Amino acid sequence: MTSIKDIAKELNLAVSTVSMALNDNDRISKETRRLVQEKAREMKYVKNGAAVDLQKQKTNLILFVLNDASRSFFSYVIKSLQKATAELGYDFLISTTYGGHRNTAERFIKERRSDAVIVWTKTISDELLTEYASADFPIFVLGRKVKTDNPYVRCHLTSEVKPLVTCEYLIEKGHRRIGFVTGFAESFGTVLSLQGFRLSMKQHGLPVDESLIFDAVGSQAEDGYNVTEKQILDRLDDMDALIFSNDDIAVGAMRCFNDHNIVIPDRISVVGRHNIPASATTVPPLTTMTHSHSDTEIYTKLVKCLDSYIRMEPDLKLEKELNDYQAKDMIVERQTVRDLNKQ
Amino acid sequence: MTSIKDIAKELNLAVSTVSMALNDNDRISKETRRLVQEKAREMKYVKNGAAVDLQKQKTNLILFVLNDASRSFFSYVIKSLQKATAELGYDFLISTTYGGHRNTAERFIKERRSDAVIVWTKTISDELLTEYASADFPIFVLGRKVKTDNPYVRCHLTSEVKPLVTCEYLIEKGHRRIGFVTGFAESFGTVLSLQGFRLSMKQHGLPVDESLIFDAVGSQAEDGYNVTEKQILDRLDDMDALIFSNDDIAVGAMRCFNDHNIVIPDRISVVGRHNIPASATTVPPLTTMTHSHSDTEIYTKLVKCLDSYIRMEPDLKLEKELNDYQAKDMIVERQTVRDLNKQ
DNA sequence: TTGTAGGCGTTATCAA
């Protein structure tokens, strides 16, 4: 491993000169710079990132922690975040906690291996976040509220438990016996929408039949297919409608219904959540809801705000904007819900 | 930022003592260890990862670079790699190059910010890989052959250009006028399968109609839907069959066909590639092919081999196994291909 | 324009 020291020795220069030359600093003559850079190449010099970080007390890195990068919903989130971080000159890396593999994420947090972290998963505990967030290491948590007294754990894009738009819609359309399908249990989306479902039912004086709450175990299309085939098909007669806690599993379920020649919405009404691209192209197109987080701009703002924290000049105005943003859930009416009032 | 130095001062101990105490080293008395750890907590000490890496000359990190983490095919790859790396005690991070954002990946390579890197995308150039791979920084490149004289760029799971299994199958079933749909142009899967397609056609003396080679631009279901709707529907009469360079876009196309009441395979035969879970659940189920890389074990071996390189004791035997593994492509017969011989 | 020197936070090697 050749270092700037070696180059300095070889060229009879001071390390500082070499360092500056390699960084194209104007204070070093053009000639020397050329010389040094050439020598570096010749000696196969590679910069040591750890040394730079140590010296600069900065990694220039933002880490994004989530459970499963392959869900369509996150595909969009990742792209938006990556774009936004790149625009501000940060590096951007993803740590996946799927299958209980959260060591990497936790080590990066515990050892400050990034300038900040964005967490969108329940798999990192409130305690850990509370313990390690600080003025010079802000942690943005998305999608959930963290119970903490640490002001540097900032929660955004969280939703309160509130009536579930899709459920309200179904009830309005005359549905009464409504089932619910949960996704990955560790996802707060699932938890929150289930709670919203219960709230809606309660507010309308409708009973929730616990045997009609199905667990897809995972949050991918295949999981939706499986739970439908194994558990839901048998119970179709007991329901007017079925709510899925996200579009991915709803899309999978739609395939299953198709395979079994079950006509939607004649036999049963179906709704999803998130309005992912695929939801528009099921047969028939899936009625779903937009989640307030489906907007590109919000991620730009989010990262700008995070950056302001990193620079230790929190942009409170921007943060307020972010908070006010939430809760614009809206139904996306397509063709998987029947109007039972028109019978 | 409190450091071990501060703790040492506070406790009137030497830094080395504090360091060892924090790492639970037996050479330090139980009592001192307790004392130090307590003080550390009290002073909100957090370990500085950069300093550790610098001192240890090791990051314990393996970086996985790919273009788009949300494709179903990679979902599986990521999970397998993550599991395998975790088993060997490595941290595992993902860098996505989608949208031209390859700075992060390149900086990590150029500044040795990981112990090794696994690259599965064309977006990192042969030159860069060649320049930065070395005995103590091995780079494994998957899915493509890198033109290099650097022995520490190891290519695996690459495929030679060879007749495309799906195309052979179609021809066998009597198809002649065959179209092809490419995915993301930068993906070698697309490039390679297109070449395989051309090879197959050539070997059977069939002409390739260039106007029947469609570009889905991206590699996701939505891209498949779009290209089908905008370009392919108009050309159905000119084709017996259509080959998709991957299942994701084929699945999207299937949805589009459904939406337009085009019956598969009566109107046109369709085949995909990769055998992703969703391919089994289209209507009708998609005929596709398995790619040799769809096996869990191969990733375990891959990471073990990479580890042997990191430890500077390359396991050549294992590597040979990996190389011999390739090329077990097989057709997965389902219901989207009509047998034209039986007319 | 270049050189000197100190330090970033850890770990590791000795010596005490």
Add this chain to the structure above:
DNA sequence: TTGATAACGCCTACAA
């Protein structure tokens, strides 16, 4: 069992 000291590779005042 603990302490002193020297790295690790780089950057940045400040001095020359």
